[in-house]
Amino acid sequence: MxxxxxxxxxxxxxxxxxxxxxxxxxxxxxxxxxxxxxxxxxxxxxxxxxxxxxxMGQLIASGSNAREWLNRMLTNNVDKLEVRGGQYTFLLNQNGGIIDDLIVYRIEAEKFLLVVNASRVDEDFAWLQAHILPDVELTNRSDxxxxxxxxxxxxxxxxxxxxxxxxxxxxxxxxxxxxxxxxxxxxxxxxxxxxxxxxxxxxxxxxxxxxxxxxxxxxxxxxxxxxxxxxxxxxxxMCYPLNGNDLTPEHNPLEAGLGFFVDLTKPNFTGREILAQAKEQGLKRRLAPFRMQGKGPPPRPHYTVYRGDEKIGEVNSGTLSPSLGYGIGMAYLPTEHAKIGTELQIEIRGQKFPAVIEKKPLYKKQA
Amino acid sequence: MSNVPDDLFYTESHEWVRVEGENARVGITDHAQAELTDVVYVELPKVGTQVEARTATAVVESVKAASDIYAPVKGEIVEANEALSSNPALVNTDPFGEGWIFVVKMSSPDDAKQLKDAAAYRQATG
Structure with missing residues (x-):
């Protein structure tokens, strides 16, 4: 970027x-x-x-048709929100690709606050404005x-x-x-x-x-x-995705492991058909959380991921975990290589270092 | 204000050099470690490697990023600080002492004198 x-x-x-x-x-x-x-x-x-x-950006959608309209624009089900309730959700393009991930709050019966990513404010606003319906008013209050x-x-x-x-x-x-x-x-x-x-x-x-x-x-x-x-x-x-690293228009929320925030039972929302089809056919790739094994440098975005001699993907997010003391990351991998316990190698400056796919979250709070 | 010992030479890329006869002991400055913070991994050069001046020779990784460390002078790596493998944070806690990174046997011992002295380095990092 x-x-x-x-x-x-x-x-x-x-x-x-x-x-x-x-x-x-x-x-x-x-x-x-x-x-x-x-x-x-x-x-x-x-x-x-x-x-x-x-x-971060703040958009306000209001009007008698706002709820119905947001349900067409966003993946999660706005109908489940009581006044003052909020939910994590996605704004998708026609191909089911992620434009943004955001939180929508129902601040009044017919008024919604959308908290969106900083780098996506203008794009989100333009997309939403281009698909607006009668009896909905959209304003950008970010500034x-x-x-x-x-x-x-x-x-x-x-x-x-x-x-x-x-x-x-x-x-x-x-x-x-x-x-x-x-x-x-x-x-x-x-x-x-x-x-x-x-x-x-x-x-x-x-x-x-x-x-x-x-x-x-x-x-x-x-x-x-x-x-x-x-x-x-x-x-x-916690394996929370970062827009731009882990979520892009090339990825959909199901591959990202965030299907919980996509309500496919809603009759109509942008990207629905493609996601339903992808789910039925089986997802080709998954965002897999992994940890490094043994001593080594931390993984970083774009490092190549191998399984044996085969290149199977690249790191989307990576860092040294301050809580755990070892390197952690997430990478989109072909589904057959994305199972928990799969041994991987991450190439760092020409040398391969062992890693293993783990369950999310990578850090579990001590009781 | 960061610490800049008077008895060392310095580079623009924030390495320090302590001349020990024909050898040059190399680390990163207090200013550099403060900028990086939280050193979590140091990739050391192999002993016996020939290095040119101003070429990437080691890597210091913080939580946020990986940074190349350059050989200040031409020569052969004769020592690398293995203590950093188990305790990379020495680069932060004692950058001019226990946190040294490698030793170069200089091809031409006069090369070190081409580097900045403490006063010039202080000025450069102002």
């Missing part, structure tokens, strides 16, 4: 002041780490961490909203410290309103780390004040600001 990063979030100056290392990501200048990816990762697994997710993800086992304590002892976390996958002084907050019990946590959205002008408050209140709980580096290692330990 060519990355001409020009945009900055309302928290950019906070990141600079905290000494973050800044990288281009999805057209944005974002913090990759503040101190160390491993330390930030462990803060989220053991205590709590805060991430700037203001780069007026900022957001943070606050993730980790101490989230409950932290939110009470910020919002008062009476505050209760919303149920999983739901979104609730909250107030902090003049700030209106939308608090969603979701995340991308495998830990309990929330994603909070608010008017962009409040971003520095809210960020600072969370860090202050979180200090006694061991909070750390966390960058995209830790966001990537945390999500990959």
């Amino acid at each position: 060519t990355d001409e990063a020009t945009k900055t979030t309302p928290l950019y100056e906070e990141h600079r002041r905290a000494g973050a290392k800044i990288i281009p990501f999805g057209g944005w200048l974002m913090p990759v780490q503040y101190t160390s990816i491993s330390d930030e990762h462990q803060a989220v697994r053991k205590n709590v961490g805060i991430f700037d997710i203001s780069h 007026s909203y900022a957001g943070v993800a606050i993730q980790g086992p101490r989230i409950g304590e932290l939110m009470k410290a910020i919002l008062g002892d009476d505050f209760e976390l919303p149920a999983r996958n739901t979104i609730a309103d909250a107030e902090l002084n003049v700030m209106q907050l939308a608090v969603a019990r979701t995340g991308y780390t495998g830990e309990d946590g929330v994603e909070v959205f608010f008017d962009a002008k409040y971003a520095p004040a809210f960020w600072t408050t969370v860090l202050e209140k979180g200090k006694p709980l061991g909070i750390r600001p966390c960058g995209l580096g830790a966001r990537d290692t945390l999500r990959l330990e």
Whole structure:
């Protein structure tokens, strides 16, 4: 992906002041780490961490026909959402390929919030607008909203410290309103780390004040600001896919192992026929999670995957797992090579290193 | 401010060189390890390998990325720091000491003097 990063979030100056290392990501200048990816990762697994997710996009769909229309545009079943409920879902092209993965919240009976990937905002909006129906209004609110993800086992304590002892976390996958002084907050019990946590959205002008408050209140709980580096290692330990790496228009959600978020019983949605057909014929490839065996360098995207002498694919996501201490990754492999326990070799700088396919998630939380 | 010992030579690519007779001991600078953070793997050169100056000779991997380490001078690899195989984080904790990466027997010992001194390196990394 060519990355001409020009945009900055309302928290950019906070990141600079905290000494973050800044990288281009999805057209944005974002913090990759503040101190160390491993330390930030462990803060989220053991205590709590805060991430700037203001780069993500927010689209609002409303109107008497919005629910019906979204059910045609998205793979999951919007009818299952009560007001305040949210669900993970996909926006597909006519070939069943993935344009974006997103969360849709039903914020009112006839009003929906779509939280989409930063690099896909314009594409999603253009696609949706091109397929709009009467009695639906679609607006792009990405520039007026900022957001943070606050993730980790101490989230409950932290939110009470910020919002008062009476505050209760919303149920999983739901979104609730909250107030902090003049700030209106939308608090969603979701995340991308495998830990309990929330994603909070608010008017962009409040971003520095809210960020600072969370860090202050979180200090006694061991909070750390966390960058995209830790966001990537945390999500990959859970085998959550990353748009662009693991999800592209060349892949469908079934191959990605995310059929749970595709409701093929819905009569009509973009890509449905092709997915139903693919399922019936048997999937040709699968996104397989793997771990490296023995000492060796961590796997990285595009490294070649072998089984014996046969090249069978390439790595889509790979890193050193800070929780586990060994290399982990995911790769699309032909179905016959994608079974749990299959021994693989990953070619790294001309040398092959042993790996094995595991069940997801690669990291399991200690009880 | 990162540590830049006065008794070493430096490269633009952030290696340091300690001249030990006809040998050059090589590692990465404090500045470089701070930029990389979290070194998780070091690929060492094989002893006996001939290397040219400014060619990729070792690889240091952080959680995020793999970075080439260049031979500052021409010569033969005579030692590689095997301790890094079990403890790559030495590159972070002691970059100028236990975290050294390899030793080159210099083809021409004067070559090291062409490198930057501490003052020039400090200026370059300002």
